[in-house]
């Protein structure tokens with residue numbers, strides 16, 4: 001189901017933002033800052049934000065934001081973040097950003113969004129993440145059981161291939177420097193580890209795996225394929241700047257770019273190599289200083305920091321040996337490379353006839369001779385192929401001369417043709433050498449592809465790259481949508497009304513074919529125009545689109561904007577471009593006019609005011625303005641018949657093999673084949689391959705532009721999440737359905753306080769969840785087999801209710817505590833008084849007790865004293881009487 005893009009504001013219900021809510025609000029410096037709402041005035045939300053960076057002197061500030069720009073914050077999110085974005089209570093941009101930033105700070109560079117892996121470039125080696133011990137842990141582990149990792153993705157793909165015999169693909173994307181190549185290497189290494197090391201034909205599995213197939217995108221001009229193999233790297237990679245607006249790199253480069261590495265490698269090749277590989281002509285390929293070649297000295301950048309080109313040359317030769325390129329073939333390859341550089345140094349001056357040219361001087365002639373010798377072709381033939389053209393008309397064969405400017409175009413055309421055929425040969429050779437097992441029914445494809453591009457100046461290359469990304473975006477949308485559906489099916493919930501955003505309209509704008517092309521495989525039309533006969537043959541043949549034009553019409557009579565084919569209803573830009581390319585009088589201006597005229601009512605097409613050659617496409621990732629200036633030249637991939645004949649007749653079997661004779665019909669009539677159409681077909685084929693596989697997505701994110709560790713630039717990352725990495729797109733799709741899922745247990749843990757009675761006695765988790773949701777009166781949610789599925793915004797609603805409940809509880813607890821305090825105070829007063837009374841009583845009692853005791857004691861003592869005195873006196877009297885009687889007796 002297709003619908004309009006869903007704005008974020010709709011995805012998270014805003015009704016639940018109330019005073020006291022914790023929220024995210026937009027910030028000009030940090031993108032998003034968190035805060036607490038203290039006032040709501042209509043649509044205005046007033047919040048205290050924590051914004052140390054904007055106002056370092058005060059950690060708190062107030063902001064007023066529009067309700068639509070305020071998102072709820074999960075105050076209960078784990079401090080270390082969550083390893084899967086779908087575990088976030090609120091799936092929105094600030095939440096996702098915060099989670100990635102938190103994890104990045106802890107060197108947790110991988111995070112899942114469902115099955116998609118997000119890899120944030122650490123810009124520092126983290127060897128502990130990739131050692132054999134870790135590989136062993138991920139081997140066979142369930143997805144999601146261990147921390148997110150590239151190994152987990154590779155493992156799933158590998159298991160699916162081994163256990164179910166399914167083909168799998170892993171799509172790695174991200175902008176330049178985001179870590180795609182590193183990620184791809186890790187994937188390859190892990191797959192090689194899983195595959196063991198039982199080498200086939202003496203090569204290890206790792207060696208074989210690390211040589212990637214590149215049969216789908218074989219235009220070296222486009223940097224949209226990744227080259228892990230050193231051979232392809234040398235021939236298909238060049239140093240580029242981000243704002244790469246150059247034309248085909250072989251003939252023209254911009255400072256500070258470089259041409260393809262192989263040119264510099266050959267210039268730096270050590271002398272002894274030539275003598276070691278002493279094949280007759282190889283010594284001639286010695287080039288010396290790159291500065292002396294026109295194709296290299298247009299830029300002042302000749303060397304790459306830290307790269308020893310002589311060593312690289314030897315490494316490339318060794319890699320060529322490994323992929324089975326013979327010594328003779330290697331020699332021929334480098335002869336062609338050298339010849340291209342010599343061809344670039346051939347200059348022309350005006351010849352004696354009108355509109356003719358001749359070789360400029362002795363120096364140019366030297367380079368002409370060198371080129372002819374290296375290509376092993378006739379020197380006069382080469383000269384003629386550069387300065388003359390043969391016109392074949394039904395009536396006669398006319399030879400016409402070229403002026404110096406046209407001769408230079410012809411020269412550069414020859415150089416480009418040579419290079420592109422050489423590159424195609426290498427791709428083919430390497431693919432054969434990898435040698436897929438013909439009996440194998442399944443594969444794992446790793447696609448490392450350039451991300452969406454939008455520069456100041458965007459040309460045909462950017463259109464092709466963005467076209468690719470539109471295609472992959474559609475594939476991604478459909479895949480994520482499918483995954484969602486699968487989850488819903490698994491949980492047995494109803495999902496019929498889920499919508500997602502489709503970009504088919506942008507794809508139509510680019511690739512839609514004209515109505516005639518759509519319906520016919522072979523069309524032959526004859527139009528009488530200006531009294532002359534014009535035949536347009538359009539053949540769609542499997543993967544190859546050959547557009548042939550045979551005309552004997554007086555060229556000036558053709559309307560350049562329509563080319564006379566006004567009856568053919570054109571489709572998208574590629575069809576319009578092909579049409580323009582077929583007419584000699586088309587210019588970039590007439591092409592742009594045609595676009596304005598044909599696409600003026602298209603919602604995705606904008607004609608900037610006052611512009612004559614600029615047009616804007618509204619891509620899924622944003623608007624991109626293209627300059628039509630070089631579109632026609634860049635789209636034409638024609639092999640000039642003279643060049644074709646010359647090189648086919650070369651005495652070098654390798655060179656002549658690069659230019660096999662063309663089929664009879666084509667050789668006569670076909671001069672132009674469209675890069676755009678070819679690209680479209682290759683892309684179609686790639687999509688078919690991808691559609692036959694189970695895809696896995698890895699999205700690489702570049703956290704900063706200074707390429708340093710521990711720096712997380714919020715705006716930079718948001719931009720990538722929105723456009724390049726498309727994580728937010730996945731989230732959007734997910735938000736269109738039931739973005740929040742919680743297992744019954746998790747749900748009860750969080751929300752049972754809203755209906756504590758459901759937990760009394762023995763209870764069933766699902767029934768308890770149902771009771772809670774019924775009590776709250778939520779509509780539109782679904783209960784699956786193990787999870788509660790909530791619509792966008794419902795989590796916020798539940799949280800708001802929970803927060804309200806918690807606030808009420810908090811308030812009543814506060815009141816209770818206040819009253820308890822007062823009661824306690826009163827009680828204390830009583831106790832204090834009682835204690836005082838008891839103390840007084842005690843003291844009095846003691847006093848009286850003491851007093852009576854003392855009196856009693858004194859009485860007793862008095863009594864004791866009296867009685868003791870009486871006894872003593874009696875005793876004394878007795879003794880005295882006794883003594884007296886003795887005295888009386890004695891005398």
Ligand SMILES: Nc1ncnc2c1ncn2[C@@H]1O[C@H](COP(=O)(O)OP(=O)(O)OP(=O)(O)O)[C@@H](O)[C@H]1O
Nearest residue numbers: 121122123124125126175176177178179180181182
């Ligand atoms: N997982 C990683 N661990 C450590 N460093 C990394 C990792 N990923 C990327 N890097 C660092 O980032 C740099 C750029 O990464 P890489 O070359 O893979 O980017 P890319 O996306 O392929 O860029 P381009 O498209 O320009 O080729 C690497 O040279 C490396 O220093």
